[in-house]
Every structure is written in structure tokens, then in C-alpha cells.
Amino acid sequence: xxxxxxxxxxxxxxxxxxxxxxxxxxxxxxxxxxxxxxxxxxxxxxxxxxxxxxxxxxxxxxxxxxxxxxxxxxxxxxxxxxxxxxxxxxxxxxxxxxxxxxxxxxxxxxxxxxxxxxxxxxxxxxxxxxxxxxxxxxxxxxxxxxxxxxxxxxxxxxxxxxxxxxxxxxxxxxxxxxxxxxxxxxxxxxxxxxxxxxxxxxxxxxxxxxxxxxxxxxxxxxxxxxxxxxxxxxxxxxxxxxxxxxxxxxxxxxxxxxxxxxxxxxxxxxxxxxxxxxxxxxxxxxxxxxxxxxxx
Amino acid sequence: xxxxxxxxxxxxxxxxxxxxxxxxxxxxxxxxxxxxxxxxxxxxxxxxxxxxxxxxxxxxxxxxxxxxxxxxxxxxxxxxxxxxxxxxxxxxxxxxxxxxxxxxxxxxxxxxxxxxxxxxxxxxxxxxxxxxxxxxxxxxxxxxxxxxxxxxxxxxxxxxxxxxxxxxxxxxxxxxxxxxxxxxxxxxxxxxxxxxxxxxxxxxxxxxxxxxxxxxxxxxxxxxxxxxxxxxxxxxxxxxxxxxxxxxxxxxxxxxxxxxxxxxxxxxxxxxxxxxxxxxxxxxxxxxxxxxxx
Numbered sequence: 001x002x003x004x005x006x007x008x009x010x011x012x013x014x015x016x017x018x019x020x021x022x023x024x025x026x027x028x029x030x031x032x033x034x035x036x037x038x039x040x041x042x043x044x045x046x047x048x049x050x051x052x053x054x055x056x057x058x059x060x061x062x063x064x065x066x067x068x069x070x071x072x073x074x075x076x077x078x079x080x081x082x083x084x085x086x087x088x089x090x091x092x093x094x095x096x097x098x099x100x101x102x103x104x105x106x107x108x109x110x111x112x113x114x115x116x117x118x119x120x121x122x123x124x125x126x127x128x129x130x131x132x133x134x135x136x137x138x139x140x141x142x143x144x145x146x147x148x149x150x151x152x153x154x155x156x157x158x159x160x161x162x163x164x165x166x167x168x169x170x171x172x173x174x175x176x177x178x179x180x181x182x183x184x185x186x187x188x189x190x191x192x193x194x195x196x197x198x199x200x201x202x203x204x205x206x207x208x209x210x211x212x213x214x215x216x217x218x219x220x221x222x223x224x225x226x227x228x229x230x231x232x233x234x235x236x237x238x239x240x241x242x243x244x245x246x247x248x249x250x251x252x253x254x255x256x257x258x259x260x261x262x263x264x265x266x267x268x269x270x271x272x273x274x275x276x277x278x279x280x281x282x283x284x285x286x287x288x289x290x291x292x293x294x295x296x
Numbered sequence: 297x298x299x300x301x302x303x304x305x306x307x308x309x310x311x312x313x314x315x316x317x318x319x320x321x322x323x324x325x326x327x328x329x330x331x332x333x334x335x336x337x338x339x340x341x342x343x344x345x346x347x348x349x350x351x352x353x354x355x356x357x358x359x360x361x362x363x364x365x366x367x368x369x370x371x372x373x374x375x376x377x378x379x380x381x382x383x384x385x386x387x388x389x390x391x392x393x394x395x396x397x398x399x400x401x402x403x404x405x406x407x408x409x410x411x412x413x414x415x416x417x418x419x420x421x422x423x424x425x426x427x428x429x430x431x432x433x434x435x436x437x438x439x440x441x442x443x444x445x446x447x448x449x450x451x452x453x454x455x456x457x458x459x460x461x462x463x464x465x466x467x468x469x470x471x472x473x474x475x476x477x478x479x480x481x482x483x484x485x486x487x488x489x490x491x492x493x494x495x496x497x498x499x500x501x502x503x504x505x506x507x508x509x510x511x512x513x514x515x516x517x518x519x520x521x522x523x524x525x526x527x528x529x530x531x532x533x534x535x536x537x538x539x540x541x542x543x544x545x546x547x548x549x550x551x552x553x554x555x556x557x558x559x560x561x562x563x564x565x566x567x568x569x570x571x572x573x574x575x576x577x578x579x580x581x582x583x584x585x586x587x588x589x590x
Contacts, residue, residue: 009478010479010480014479014480016387017394018391018395020384020388020390021388021392021395021396021401021402021405022401022405023384023387024388024405024408024409024412024450024451025404027408027412027447027450028411028412030423031415031419031420031423034422034423034426034427034431035423035426088322089325089326090322092322092323093319093323093325093326095319096320096322101323111572111576112326112327112330113326114572114576115330116326116329118504118568118569118571118572119333119565120507120509120537120568121511122510122537122541123333123337123508123561123564123565124333125544126540126541126561127336127337127561129544129545130544130554131336157333160326160329164326187308188305188308188309189316190308190311190316191308191311193315211414214414218414218416218418218419219416220417220418220510220511221510221511225541225544225545247416250421250422251418251514251515254421254425254514255514255515259430268422268426271418271419271422274416275415275419278414278416278419279411279414281414282411282413282414286407286410
């Protein structure tokens with residue numbers, strides 16, 4: 001009797017945990033479903049081609065223009081700038097922490113990187129708004145300091161911790177025997193780093209960069225506070241113009257639209273585009289990382 | 297021949313000097329950025345940080361007074377979000393590490409967790425709005441925000457719990473099973489207690505995350521101004537993160553209320569950093585003990 005009870009308990013718990021595990025898939029599917037359902041509502045009244053190739057985002061009743069391109073441009077320009085800044089700084093710092101810093105220094109630097117990662121995006125945005133924006137405005141003599149450039153800098157700060165900690169992990173996990181082989185052949189430390197260590201950690205470092213990109217594309221508050229939010233494709237001077245990202249558009253406009261209007265559905269549609277972008281990016285990072293693990 | 301080698305060495309050593317110099321500069325830049333941000337906010341925020349600031353409601357169209365309602369709102373939000381995410385996350389993590397056998401289901405669940413972790417916070421906000429508010433019909437409130445935030449921190453909880461469970465030596469499980477104790481009892485009495493501190497670290501990290509996130513609550517229940525503390529979970533609420541955004545971009549007098557803005561930013565940073573520090577301390581503590589780490 002007791003044994004049966006125990007068996008029953010075991011089976012119930014096993015089932016419960018299974019449901020919990022499946023629950024995460026369910027949540028992801030629900031997110032997909034609701035984004036797609038609202039996207040479908042939008043595409044019922046708005047031609048998909050006009051959405052994908054439209055160069056104007058003017059959501060007011062009179063204009064009714066929901067062109068994705070200016071928002072995509074804003075997202076890509078700020079992210080691209082962030083990558084240009086964060087990738088070299090991030091990788092160089094990761095190599096420093098993994099290869100050069102003594103154990104004591106590393107013990108300080110690693111939590112410092114975590115601390116940087118922990119700064120809430122709204123605080124970073126605030127910092128950018130009160131310190132960076134006025135500085136750049138006077139430095140470049142602009143009408144507004146809220147530009148793609150300030151957005152890129154803030155995004156770079158947000159992407160840095162991801163890039164540093166993931167690449168540092170990859171670099172640290174390169175087997176010592178590889179490096180010793182290089183030293184034994186008479187290479188100095190730097191030659192060993194760039195001919196042996198970095199190539200061996202390359203897939204991990206690439207994954208770090210891709211994850212950093214994902215973080216930058218999906219960021220909302222910080223970007224919205226420092227980029228000026230002009231939904232115009234900045235053909236001339238892309239970095240010194242105001243831009244508006246996909247994320248900022250959703251955050252700024254969702255509060256003002258009535259549920260069930262075309263504009264409301266349009267915001268879900270750009271949300272779906274953003275979701276798709278990050279899923280692709282995370283998929284690539286995942287594949288690269290798995291290759292790295294097999295490589296070991 | 298010999299001089300040639302020396303020249304080569306010299307050249308290589310010069311390259312090394314340059315490369316290492318660049319590494320040091322990069323690291324210094326990272327540290328300086330961190331210090332600059334923290335320094336700016338601490339120095340300019342400290343004067344605002346008085347007892348009254350923490351215990352008074354915003355007054356006079358939020359140009360005076362404190363941030364009590366935001367502080368309470370954020371704390372309630374964090375507690376509710378945790379009570380959604382912690383049980384769910386632990387169950388999912390136990391499934392992944394203890395029950396799931398290698399195969400498609402496990403891979404799918406892990407993929408799902410990865411994708412959830414990479415999903416932008418604003419997308420969670422959209423989902424919360426479409427599902428909890430529009431579909432289920434809940435009012436935009438503390439409850440809908442907490443549910444949304446709970447989903448956002450779920451992957452963090454799952455991953456850290458998984459790590460903690462994986463670091464419990466297999467011998468513990470084997471020993472328990474050898475005594476004739478069933479799997480669930482082993483998990484409950486042996487594995488979970490041994491993984492406890494690691495799990496706690498994850499929970500503490502997600503407290504910081506939930507307190508700092510703005511985008512998801514912006515769409516699901518946080519409001520510009522609410523004259524009283526939230527009286528139920530169905531009431532709209534103010535939160536520190538959203539308050540900072542509002543005050544810095546749409547406030548009644550943005551320049552004049554800089555003190556309030558810096559004060560709010562400082563409170564947020566203190567909240568998040570103290571959580572991080574506790575997590576780092578905990579991790580060091582149990583690393584020394586040897587259990588709960590690899």
C-alpha cells in the first residue's frame with residue numbers, strides 16, 4: 001500500500017516537472033502566436049509590400065503610412081555603431097582579463113563587468129541624456145544632441161559586458177597545452193595570443209559578438225532617451241541625425257493608440273519583426289557556440 | 297643570422313608592447329565608463345537622498361516630494377514577479393537537469409529557454425498587453441505587469457537553477473538512490489538542498505533585473521502618476537524605473553527636477569548593485585565551501 005502511494009507520488013511529480021519544462025515552450029509559442037495574430041490583423045488592411053518597403057512612418061489618421069524602413073534604419077545604424085565601438089574594446093578587454101591580468105586584478109575586473117551589466121537601461125539612458133547629449137550637441141554644433149551616435153555609445157556600453165564576459169570565457173577555456181606548444185616554439189606572449197589563443201577561441205568570441213548585437217537590437221529605454229526618435233532615414237550624416245528604432249517606436253506610441261486600431265496592430269507587427277530578428281540572431285549565436293563546444 | 301633573429305624578436309616584442317598597451321587602454325576605458333556613470337549618479341544623487349525623499353509621496357505635480365509610491369510599487373512588482381517566476385523556473389530547471397533524457401524534448405525546451413532569454417523586453421511588454429490585458433481581460437495593473445515581468449525573468453531563474461543543480465555531484469544522487477530512496481525524494485531531500493545557495497544567487501540577480509526593467513511595465517500597468525499606493529494587485533502603480541524615465545523626458549519641469557531624477561536613479565542603482573553584491577558574495581561563499589560549484 002505504502003509502496004503504491006510512493007509510486008503514485010513519483011509519477012505525479014515526474015508529470016508535474018514535465019509540464020513545467022513544456023511550459024517554457026508553451027510561453028514561447030504563445031508569444032509567437034499573439035504577435036502573429038495581431039500582425040495578421042494589420043496585414044488585412046495594410047499591404048505587406050507597402051509595409052516592408054515603405055520609407056515613411058506617419059501613423060496619424062490622415063497620413064496612415066506604416067513604412068518599416070526608417071525604423072529598421074534607426075535600429076541598424078545605432079546597432080552598427082555600437083558594434084564598431086564595443087567589439088574592439090570588448091575583445092581587447094576580454095583578452096586582458098583572461099591572459100594578462102593577475103588573479104587579484106581579474107577578481108576585481110570580473111565583478112566590475114557584471115556591475116556594468118547590471119546598470120538598468122533606463123539609468124544608462126538617463127546618464128546619456130544628461131551628460132552625453134549636451135556634450136555632443138556642443139562638440140559637433142548640432143541642433144539636437146540626440147543622435148544615432150549617442151544611441152550607439154549607450155548601446156555599446158550595454159553590449160560591452162556581454163561581449164567581454166562571453167569572450168573571456170571562451171579565451172580562458174583554451175587548453176594551456178596549446179599555448180605552451182606555441183611558447184615552446186619560441187613565440188612571445190602576443191604571438192601566442194593572436195596565432196593560437198584567439199583562433200582557438202574564435203567561435204566563442206563570435207558568439208559573444210552576436211549576443212552583444214542581439215542585446216543592442218532589442219534595447220528600448222536607453223536608446224529611446226538619447227536618439228531623438230525621428231522616423232526619417234538619415235541618408236546624409238547617418239550618425240549625427242536623430243533616428244528612431246523599432247523598440248522606441250513601440251514604447252513611444254503604444255501608450256497613445258486605442259486597442260484594435262490599425263496603428264495598434266502596426267506596432268505589434270514591428271514587434272514581430274523585432275522578435276524574428278532576435279530569434280535569428282540568437283539561433284546563429286547558438287549554432288556558433290555549439291560548434292565551439294564540439295571543437296574542444 | 298643571429299642579428300636577423302634579434303631584429304625579428306625586437307619587432308615581435310614591439311608588436312607585443314603595442315597590443316598589450318591597447319588591451320590595457322580598452323580595459324581602462326571599460327572601468328572608467330563604469331566609474332563615470334556610477335560617480336556621476338552618486339555625486340549628483342546623494343544630496344537628494346534623504347529620509348523624506350524615500351518616505352514621501354510625489355507632490356505638486358511631481359516637482360517636489362519623494363518617491364515612496366515608486367519605491368513601494370517596484371518592491372511589490374518584484375515580489376509578485378518572483379512569486380510567478382521562481383516556482384515555474386525551478387520546476388522547469390529540475391525537469392531539464394533531473395528528469396529529461398537527452399533527446400528532442402529536452403532540446404526543444406532548452407531552445408525555448410534560450411530564445412526567451414534573448415527576447416527583447418519590449419516584446420514581453422507587447423505580449424503582456426495582448427495576452428493578459430486584451431485576451432484574458434485583466435486591467436492594466438500591478439498584476440499584469442508582474443506577470444509580464446515574471447515571464448521576463450523566468451529564463452534567468454531557469455538557467456541559474458540549472459547550473460546550481462548540475463553542480464551537485466552525481467555521487468549524492470547515487471548514494472541516495474542506493475539507499476532505496478525514490479527519485480523525487482532524492483531531489484527533494486538531497487539535490488535541492490545542496491543546490492540551494494546557487495538557486496538563491498539566481499533569484500537575487502533576477503530581483504535586480506526586475507527592479508530595473510522599464511519597457512515591459514510601460515505597456516502593462518505602470519503609470520505616469522498615481523496619487524496613492526497601490527491598494528490591490530488590480531490597481532495601476534508607479535515604479536522607480538518608469539518614474540525616472542517620465543521625470544527625465546516628460547516631467548512638468550525637467551530641468552528643475554534634476555535632483556529628483558538623480559535621486560531616483562541612485563536609489564535604483566543602489567537596489568540593483570546591492571543585489572549584485574549579495575549574489576557575488578554568496579557565490580564566493582559557496583565556492584569556498586565546495587558544494588554547489590564545479
